[in-house]
Amino acid sequence: QQKFRKDYAPPPYTISTVHLDFVLGEETTTVTSRLHLLPNYGALAEGASRPALPLDGRKDVKLVRVSVGGTQLSAGQYELSEKLLTLKDLPAGEFDIEVVTEIRPQDNSLLEGLYKSSGNFCTQCEAEGFRGITFFLDRPDVMAKYTTRIEADEGAYPVLLGNGNLKETGKMEGGRHFAVWEDPFPKPCYLFALVAGKLSMKERTYTTCSGRNVALRIFVQEENLCKVDHALDSLVKSMKWDEDTFGLEYDLDLFNIVAVDDFNMGAMENKSLNIFNSRLVLASPQTATDLDYSRIEGVVGHEYFHNWTGNRVTCRDWFQLTLKEGLTVFRDQEFTADMNSRPVKRIEDVMMLRSSQFTEDAGPMAHPIRPESYIKMDNFYTLTVYEKGSEVVRLYDTLLGKEGFRKGMELYFKRHDGHAVTCDDFLAAMADANNVNLDTLGRWYSQAGTPHLHVSTSYDAAAKTYTLTCKQHTPPSPGQDNKLPVLIPIKMGLLGPDGADMPLRLRGTDGSVQDLGTTGVLRFEEAETSFVFEGVEVEPVPSLLRGFSAPVKMEVEGQTDEQLLFLLAHDSDPFNRWEAGQRLSKKLLLKLYAAAAAAGGAHNSQAVAERCTAAGGVPEAMVSAFRSVLSDKDLDGSFKSMAVSLPTGNELLDALQGGDPPLLHHVRMYVVKQLALQLRPELETLVKSNDDPAGEPYHFNAAACARRAIKNRCLAMLSSLEEPEITSMLLDRFKAATNMTDEIAALSCLVELAGPERDTALAAFYDKFRNEPLVLLKWLGLQATSNAPGNVSLVKSLVDHPAFNVTNPNNCYSLFLGFGRSPVNFHAADGSGYAFMGDAVLRVDGINHQVAARMVSAFTTWRQYDTERQAMMRAQLERIVAHPGLSENVFEIASKSLK
Numbered sequence: 001q002q003k004f005r006k007d008y009a010p011p012p013y014t015i016s017t018v019h020l021d022f023v024l025g026e027e028t029t030t031v032t033s034r035l036h037l038l039p040n041y042g043a044l045a046e047g048a049s050r051p052a053l054p055l056d057g058r059k060d061v062k063l064v065r066v067s068v069g070g071t072q073l074s075a076g077q078y079e080l081s082e083k084l085l086t087l088k089d090l091p092a093g094e095f096d097i098e099v100v101t102e103i104r105p106q107d108n109s110l111l112e113g114l115y116k117s118s119g120n121f122c123t124q125c126e127a128e129g130f131r132g133i134t135f136f137l138d139r140p141d142v143m144a145k146y147t148t149r150i151e152a153d154e155g156a157y158p159v160l161l162g163n164g165n166l167k168e169t170g171k172m173e174g175g176r177h178f179a180v181w182e183d184p185f186p187k188p189c190y191l192f193a194l195v196a197g198k199l200s201m202k203e204r205t206y207t208t209c210s211g212r213n214v215a216l217r218i219f220v221q222e223e224n225l226c227k228v229d230h231a232l233d234s235l236v237k238s239m240k241w242d243e244d245t246f247g248l249e250y251d252l253d254l255f256n257i258v259a260v261d262d263f264n265m266g267a268m269e270n271k272s273l274n275i276f277n278s279r280l281v282l283a284s285p286q287t288a289t290d291l292d293y294s295r296i297e298g299v300v301g302h303e304y305f306h307n308w309t310g311n312r313v314t315c316r317d318w319f320q321l322t323l324k325e326g327l328t329v330f331r332d333q334e335f336t337a338d339m340n341s342r343p344v345k346r347i348e349d350v351m352m353l354r355s356s357q358f359t360e361d362a363g364p365m366a367h368p369i370r371p372e373s374y375i376k377m378d379n380f381y382t383l384t385v386y387e388k389g390s391e392v393v394r395l396y397d398t399l400l401g402k403e404g405f406r407k408g409m410e411l412y413f414k415r416h417d418g419h420a421v422t423c424d425d426f427l428a429a430m431a432d433a434n435n436v437n438l439d440t441l442g443r444w445y446s447q448a449g450t451p452h453l454h455v456s457t458s459y460d461a462a463a464k465t466y467t468l469t470c471k472q473h474t475p476p477s478p479g480q481d482n483k484l485p486v487l488i489p490i491k492m493g494l495l496g497p498d499g500a501d502m503p504l505r506l507r508g509t510d511g512s513v514q515d516l517g518t519t520g521v522l523r524f525e526e527a528e529t530s531f532v533f534e535g536v537e538v539e540p541v542p543s544l545l546r547g548f549s550a551p552v553k554m555e556v557e558g559q560t561d562e563q564l565l566f567l568l569a570h571d572s573d574p575f576n577r578w579e580a581g582q583r584l585s586k587k588l589l590l591k592l593y594a595a596a597a598a599a600g601g602a603h604n605s606q607a608v609a610e611r612c613t614a615a616g617g618v619p620e621a622m623v624s625a626f627r628s629v630l631s632d633k634d635l636d637g638s639f640k641s642m643a644v645s646l647p648t649g650n651e652l653l654d655a656l657q658g659g660d661p662p663l664l665h666h667v668r669m670y671v672v673k674q675l676a677l678q679l680r681p682e683l684e685t686l687v688k689s690n691d692d693p694a695g696e697p698y699h700f701n702a703a704a705c706a707r708r709a710i711k712n713r714c715l716a717m718l719s720s721l722e723e724p725e726i727t728s729m730l731l732d733r734f735k736a737a738t739n740m741t742d743e744i745a746a747l748s749c750l751v752e753l754a755g756p757e758r759d760t761a762l763a764a765f766y767d768k769f770r771n772e773p774l775v776l777l778k779w780l781g782l783q784a785t786s787n788a789p790g791n792v793s794l795v796k797s798l799v800d801h802p803a804f805n806v807t808n809p810n811n812c813y814s815l816f817l818g819f820g821r822s823p824v825n826f827h828a829a830d831g832s833g834y835a836f837m838g839d840a841v842l843r844v845d846g847i848n849h850q851v852a853a854r855m856v857s858a859f860t861t862w863r864q865y866d867t868e869r870q871a872m873m874r875a876q877l878e879r880i881v882a883h884p885g886l887s888e889n890v891f892e893i894a895s896k897s898l899k
């Protein structure tokens with residue numbers, strides 16, 4: 001059942017047009033599909049018969065009849081298995097086939113194909129959901145023009161939506177009605193979409209750069225109509241940004257977005273009919289946080305940008321997924337950076353990459369951004385394909401510059417518009433448009449694992465030269481023992497004693513000197529290279545990998561705390577200022593963890609704190625560096641907030657051998673508390689000075705978000721002191737909050753504290769939002785993720801709470817994945833957290849394979865932990881793999897994790 005990239009072969013037939021007719025019903029839904037097929041097998045050898053046509057299907061799709069060239073086939077004339085309908089003895093040349101199937105969308109709990117959510121019909125076809133609707137060549141290199149006729153009861157399903165343009169509507173007998181939609185652009189079936197239901201709509205008009213008027217419409221359930229303005233604003237901004245940045249314009253007169261509550265992933269870029277998880281559309285100040293607002297903006301952009309990078313130019317096969325996803329994530333990151341704060345966005349993305357993607361890349365599921373094999377494609381919508389994929393696209397941008405990158409994009413569209421292509425095609429367009437060789441960049445597509453970059457420096461005072469010696473290697477990963485060097489663009493500067501950047505004069509191999517200004521990009525693509533700078537009057541402090549110019553783990557030999565403090569105070573690159581603080585914190589946390597682990601003894605916060613203090617605690621130099629950051633009048637609040645936040649537990653575990661998560665958590669909390677103790681006056685001042693003036697309405701913009709970010713960070717640090725006055729101040733703030741950002745910030749502090757305030761606040765919050773399902777997700781998530789001791793039993797009881805619905809993916813993600821993020825309770829030493837999660841995976845797998853597969857990923861990092869925990873996590877994985885009737889989705893992740 002494993003598929004391999006090397007086995008790619010074009011399909012024996014292609015499809016030019018698809019006519020779909022849906023008769024939607026409460027019991028059965030009937031789908032009639034008429035396809036026009038073209039031979040694609042080329043010249044046949046003497047006497048060879050024409051190839052068979054294998055059409056993908058699914059076991060819950062019932063074949064009613066199939067005709068070829070107008071003649072219905074009898075049972076003996078085709079082959080039908082659970083997953084395949086095979087037609088043989090097909091006519092020469094072009095021909096038509098008609099396939100009639102019956103499906104039961106109301107019973108489709110997989111949420112792949114056609115299903116029902118809140119009483120409405122909707123679809124999700126990527127990656128291989130279309131085969132859950134009808135038998136088809138379900139592969140992205142088959143691109144056809146679609147016409148869709150939808151028929152349904154008018155009272156229950158007044159809104160009927162399809163891809164493209166609305167061609168016809170009409171009423172029928174018995175209270176039924178229909179609509180016909182026609183999409184003029186050829187597309188793979190994974191971009192097909194249909195929606196039918198009771199929906200309300202809000203509309204806006206956008207005029208494109210060439211003067212086309214586009215109707216932008218967002219469809220939601222009636223009660224949510226008041227929460228779509230932000231998504232509409234975001235869509236308008238996205239359209240404008242893509243015109244300004246890449247000259248890319250929208251290509252139809254209509255762009256629809258539909259929000260649904262039951263959705264496996266975030267959102268889907270179906271041609272002109274995007275379908276979104278409602279949590280990525282709906283926002284009001286009272287129900288959504290700043291983070292929600294910013295995710296909505298980013299995802300609305302992402303799905304819109306797919307219209308060019310994904311839809312107009314699509315993937316030849318699913319191994320190429322990063323061609324569209326890596327590129328589109330890069331585009332949405334740039335969009336967000338331009339709309340808000342560029343350094344803040346970059347830091348957020350790198351934090352996520354380090355805490356989650358690096359872990360994936362170091363574990364048993366490690367795969368290149370272009371995987372070599374898969375069992376279920378849905379398991380490869382990973383952080384590696386998306387986020388590392390975006391980092392790889394960023395490498396072109398860093399090397400070629402904005403102009404060069406745009407030239408590459410233009411050539412890519414010129415060559416490939418309307419086609420299904422590969423990652424190699426993208427690389428070739430970038431290289432050809434700029435006339436550069438990018439072969440070593442290409443290796444990023446085939447090698448898994450995070451490259452290690454080792455830099456050593458030397459200064460020759462007599463010659464006034466400064467040398468950076470760079471070495472790289474990529475550790476082995478499953479199936480890949482030896483790796484080649486990759487192209488690593490090292491963006492860098494050299495700081496003089498005054499903290500300012502020095503001019504960079506790079507000596508070439510031929511002795512010539514190149515002027516790089518004050519920030520240069522070194523092209524490093526061998527196992528080892530030395531870069532020599534001339535005219536360096538005094539020994540500088542190097543600032544390397546500015547803006548995180550490559551997704552690598554960098555070690556700078558001999559880098560001292562003094563140098564890091566200097567960079568934190570002076571680096572002209574804001575990312576590297578933040579980075580210097582992170583490196584300092586990481587060193588300290590790893591040192592304290594080692595001391596706390598070596599000393600043995602109890603693992604409660606009190607005992608761990610004593611051992612940390614004995615090991616030297618938090619040095620004064622670090623406290624005062626953070627103090628300067630916090631009091632710096634020129635720094636933005638969001639940046640300050642990130643500068644004083646510690647590296648995540650995941651990131652630290654990645655650097656430890658066999659870590660103990662609860663112990664690490666207590667060490668981390670110890671450092672937070674020490675900082676809070678010593679920086680208390682600064683924290684209290686920042687809380688006061690960043691409070692929203694009374695009566696000020698909520699605004700989502702960089703300045704307002706920055707104020708809330710630093711204020712709430714300071715409150716969280718203060719709450720670690722566990723002082724009664726602070727706790728009651730938090731409860732007051734919780735009660736008085738006028739927006740969800742502040743409300744949830746206060747609540748999440750209270751949830752970590754053991755005291756009556758915790759229960760009071762949780763109960764009040766539930767009462768207030770019992771009719772807001774998206775807010776209840778936060779309520780579930782906060783309790784699930786809490787590190788309050790013994791929380792496993794509370795989480796177990798939440799599974800039976802009326803607010804929890806196990807068939808809804810968002811509910812499972814909040815509760816189960818949320819629980820999996822608790823270092824204390826998921827990783828409880830008695831294994832109770834693991835057993836709970838194992839049970840939950842098996843239960844959910846009986847309902848929804850994709851959701852269960854995401855849950856089982858909580859176990860894939862088992863090698864990161866101590867031997868007792870490894871054994872317990874393995875035991876859960878073994879139990880899961882042995883479970884009868886397990887889905888392929890869960891099987892793939894669990895079995896590969898054990899290898």
Ligand code: ARG
Nearest residue numbers: 126127265267268269378381
């Ligand atoms: N193409 C969608 C996006 O990134 C994601 C769809 C994922 N679906 C899935 N079943 N894995 O925008």
Ligand code: ZN
Nearest residue numbers: 302306325328
């Ligand atoms: Zn995408």
